[in-house]
Amino acid sequence: MKRRQVLIGAAAxxxxxxWLKPGDRGAPHxxxxxxxxxxxxxxxxxxxxxxxxxxxxxxxCERLIDNLPQGKAFRIVAKSLPSPALIREVMAxxxxxxxxxxxxxxxxxxxxxPIGSLWQSWDPNRTTTLFIxxxxxxxxxxxxxxxxxxxxxxxxxxxMMLNGSAAQHINVDDWIFxxxxxxESVLLQFGDLLALDAGHSAQWxxxxxxxxxx
Numbered sequence: 001m002k003r004r005q006v007l008i009g010a011a012a013x014x015x016x017x018x019w020l021k022p023g024d025r026g027a028p029h030x031x032x033x034x035x036x037x038x039x040x041x042x043x044x045x046x047x048x049x050x051x052x053x054x055x056x057x058x059x060x061c062e063r064l065i066d067n068l069p070q071g072k073a074f075r076i077v078a079k080s081l082p083s084p085a086l087i088r089e090v091m092a093x094x095x096x097x098x099x100x101x102x103x104x105x106x107x108x109x110x111x112x113x114p115i116g117s118l119w120q121s122w123d124p125n126r127t128t129t130l131f132i133x134x135x136x137x138x139x140x141x142x143x144x145x146x147x148x149x150x151x152x153x154x155x156x157x158x159x160m161m162l163n164g165s166a167a168q169h170i171n172v173d174d175w176i177f178x179x180x181x182x183x184e185s186v187l188l189q190f191g192d193l194l195a196l197d198a199g200h201s202a203q204w205x206x207x208x209x210x211x212x213x214x
Contacts (some may be wrong), residue, residue, distance in 0.1 A: 015023060021122060021123075022125060023204070024124040024165050026124070026127075026144060026164055026167035027144055027165075029167065029169055029172075030143065031143070033142075037174065037175045040194075049190055049194050050193050051193075051194045052195040052196065054195065061090060061093035064094065072108060073096070074096060074098065075100040076090055080189070083206065084206070085193075085206065087193075089195075124167075124184055125148065126163045127163075128165070129162070130161070130164060130170060132162065132165070133158065134157065135156050135157055136160065138145065138180060138182040138185060140181060141178055142177045142179040143176065143177045144170065144176065145171075146164055146165050147164045147168070150162065162176070169191060191207075192205060192206050
């Protein structure tokens with residue numbers, strides 16, 4: 001094989017690899033999560049919390065009622081809302097007292113840690129490494145956008161390693177937000193639930209014990 005053919009082949013491979021290079025998915029908190037972070041910092045909480053946005057809860061309940069077929073009723077699945085205050089809120093918002101029996105992030109950053117590797121150079125979404133307190137929750141990173149769990153590091157209930165982009169502008173003592181993928185277990189892992197309303201007035205809602213009703 002001639003040297004020119006080798007060079008052309010190498011150039012083609014390099015061009016193909018460039019097209020496969022991941023784009024930067026990172027972004028800082030939007031206004032909603034930025035305001036939420038400011039509220040959490042003003043409360044002085046230093047532990048992972050599960051936050052209930054009461055305004056969005058109302059909107060979801062209204063949407064449920066609006067889309068309920070005429071003549072149909074529904075039951076509130078209490079096992080998915082293991083908090084008496086949360087159940088009462090949903091009952092009041094929906095006007096339903098039909099309950100199905102009880103039979104489940106926010107993570108705070110210790111600080112960002114930059115990494116240097118070929119992987120980092122290839123993928124801008126691996127530019128920074130973040131460790132948050134706690135982990136192994138049934139939840140996925142929601143904000144800032146572009147965070148992902150580090151699968152090589154693996155899951156740990158002591159701390160969780162996330163990779164992100166420099167575009168996220170995360171600093172020490174900032175908060176990241178995770179969206180639960182399952183409620184029955186997750187809602188029991190954070191102590192009292194933090195319920196925020198318009199203007200971010202805060203209430204603490206206790207959850208049911210894991211063995212409640214047994």
